[in-house]
Amino acid sequence: MLKLTKKADYGLMALKFLAEHPERSALSAKDVADAYGIPAQLLAKILQQLTRSGLLRSHAGMNGGYALAREARSISAYEVILSIDGPFFITSCTKGKTGCELTTNCTIKEPLARVNETIAGVLKSISIQDLAEHEQPAARERNARELVALTL
Amino acid sequence: MLKLTKKADYGLMALKFLAEHPERSALSAKDVADAYGIPAQLLAKILQQLTRSGLLRSHAGMNGGYALAREARSISAYEVILSIDGPFFITSCTKGKTGCELTTNCTIKEPLARVNETIAGVLKSISIQDLAEHEQPAARERNARELVALTL
DNA sequence: TGTAATTCCGACAGAAACGGTCGTATACTG
DNA sequence: CAGTATACGACCGTTTCTGTCGGAATTACA
Numbered sequence: 001m002l003k004l005t006k007k008a009d010y011g012l013m014a015l016k017f018l019a020e021h022p023e024r025s026a027l028s029a030k031d032v033a034d035a036y037g038i039p040a041q042l043l044a045k046i047l048q049q050l051t052r053s054g055l056l057r058s059h060a061g062m063n064g065g066y067a068l069a070r071e072a073r074s075i076s077a078y079e080v081i082l083s084i085d086g087p088f089f090i091t092s093c094t095k096g097k098t099g100c101e102l103t104t105n106c107t108i109k110e111p112l113a114r115v116n117e118t119i120a121g122v123l124k125s126i127s128i129q130d131l132a133e134h135e136q137p138a139a140r141e142r143n144a145r146e147l148v149a150l151t152l
Numbered sequence: 153m154l155k156l157t158k159k160a161d162y163g164l165m166a167l168k169f170l171a172e173h174p175e176r177s178a179l180s181a182k183d184v185a186d187a188y189g190i191p192a193q194l195l196a197k198i199l200q201q202l203t204r205s206g207l208l209r210s211h212a213g214m215n216g217g218y219a220l221a222r223e224a225r226s227i228s229a230y231e232v233i234l235s236i237d238g239p240f241f242i243t244s245c246t247k248g249k250t251g252c253e254l255t256t257n258c259t260i261k262e263p264l265a266r267v268n269e270t271i272a273g274v275l276k277s278i279s280i281q282d283l284a285e286h287e288q289p290a291a292r293e294r295n296a297r298e299l300v301a302l303t304l
Numbered sequence: 305t306g307t308a309a310t311t312c313c314g315a316c317a318g319a320a321a322c323g324g325t326c327g328t329a330t331a332c333t334g
Numbered sequence: 335c336a337g338t339a340t341a342c343g344a345c346c347g348t349t350t351c352t353g354t355c356g357g358a359a360t361t362a363c364a
Contacts, residue, residue, distance in 0.1 A: 002154055002233070002240040002271070004264075006323065009243060013260050028339065042324055048341060060340040061332025077267075081154070088154040091161060108165050111283055112156075115229075118274050119154070122267050131263055157351065180310065194353055200312060212311040213361020 008084045010038050011046045012131060015055070015080060019072035019132040026065035046084060053083035072132060078123035090116040160236045162190050163198045164283060167207070167232060171224035171284040178217035198236060205235035224281035230272060232280075242268040 014032045021027060029047050033040035047066050050056045057069045068075065081088070091112045166184045173179060181199050185192035199218050203210045209221045220227065233240070243264045 002156060002237070002242070004154060004242055005321090009260065012264075016260055030339085039324060041326080044340075045324095045342085051340090058340060059332080060330075060338085062334070062338045064332070064339050066340090077264075085154065090154070090156055108161065108168055108283055111278060112164075112229075115271075115274050115278065119267075119271055122270050126263060126267065131260055159352080182310085191353060193355080196311075197313085197353095203311090210311060211361080212309085212359075213363095214309045215362065216310050216360085218311090 002090070004081065005085055007042075007046055008081045010036075010043055011050060011080050011084045012077060012128075013038070014043060014047060014066075015050070015068065015072075015075065015128045016131040018056075018066065018068050019128050024065075024067075026059050026063070026067045028065040031065065050080065050083055053079070055079060055083060068128070072129035073127050075128045076124045077126040077128070077131070078120055080128070081123060088116075089113075090119065154242070156233065157237055159194075159198050160233045162188075162195055163202055163232050163236045164229060164280075165190070166195060166199060166218075167202070167220065167224075167227065167280045168283040170208075170218065170220050171280050176217075176219075178211050178215070178219045180217040183217065202232065202235055205231070207231060207235060220280070224284060225279050227280045228276045229278040229280070229283070230275035233275060240268075241265075242271065 013036055017032050017035055018027060029044040030040050032038070032047075033043045047056060047058070051058045051066065051069075055069055055075055056066045058064070058066050091109050165188055169184050169187055170179060181196040182192050184190070184199075185195045199208060199210070202208045203218065203221075207221055207227055208218045210216070210218050243261050
């Protein structure tokens with residue numbers, strides 16, 4: 001239904017939270033979970049996944065936790081969603097390698113693939129820092145032309 | 153996971169098929185289902201829903217079936233998806249009236265709402281006729297500026 | 305009038321995805 | 335060593351999705 005999973009939401013929230021607290025060298029999963037009322041163990045798994053994808057750096061032990069692996073500005077919402085929910089295709093027929101197993105050619109796929117790229121483009125244009133700043137002026141003018149190029 | 157349901161896919165395919173066969177006054181659910189290998193009864197329910205939403209006109213009885221209620225050019229992919237899958241919000245927290253029941257304010261919602269509108273804008277810019285024509289040049293230049301206005 | 309084609313509608317069942325929990329192992333700090 | 339924290343896999347309950355079944359109402363046509 002074209003909606004992010006809660007996991008992806010949690011992930012974005014967590015990264016935003018980390019971006020907002022650069023003074024702490026690391027925040028534990030529990031810190032973040034408490035801040036937002038997210039189930040701690042669930043968030044832990046999400047953060048572990050983000051670590052595996054290289055978006056976070058983790059450190060076990062006392063005073064350990066997670067920190068952004070890169071600048072907030074250079075981490076896009078797209079990467080986060082991709083890491084947590086896996087690759088998304090707007091068409092449900094595009095499943096892995098098999099392609100569309102339905103009829104000879106569901107020509108519907110082609111135009112929707114363009115929509116898919118547009119969405120990806122929009123998500124790529126939004127950085128974690130954009131989320132952390134309550135206004136996100138930076139992402140605006142920056143990608144205007146690019147967006148047009150993508151959709152058309 | 154940011155993906156259309158199969159039902160929505162089926163609905164788009166069916167409308168595309170109807171748009172491609174204007175010579176027939178009506179096509180039965182079975183006709184369309186056979187053409188694409190879609191489960192007939194499932195497609196029937198989808199077409200009924202689209203009829204309820206006013207996108208199709210139905211006619212029972214022999215030689216009955218479904219036909220587009222409007223010009224293919226004036227029916228957008230957005231309307232189809234909306235009819236079948238219901239209103240979509242990219243953030244999973246935006247549930248009906250309650251709003252975000254999580255923390256005081258998940259500021260994440262605000263930027264993503266803009267993404268949501270962008271996606272809606274793209275889907276609105278794609279008509280059934282665009283799907284029927286294998287190239288969809290019409291939707292291109294037409295909505296370029298509008299898209300920019302939406303995202304920013 | 306009767307029969308076949310077809311839409312209409314609700315209920316339901318199997319399957320998959322999602323959200324969340326638990327237990328345990330591992331790593332680091334002091 | 336003890337406490338804090340990540341890492342990871344198994345599992346379960348709920349929801350959503352996909353598809354099926356059965357029956358009722360509508361229409362065309364012989």
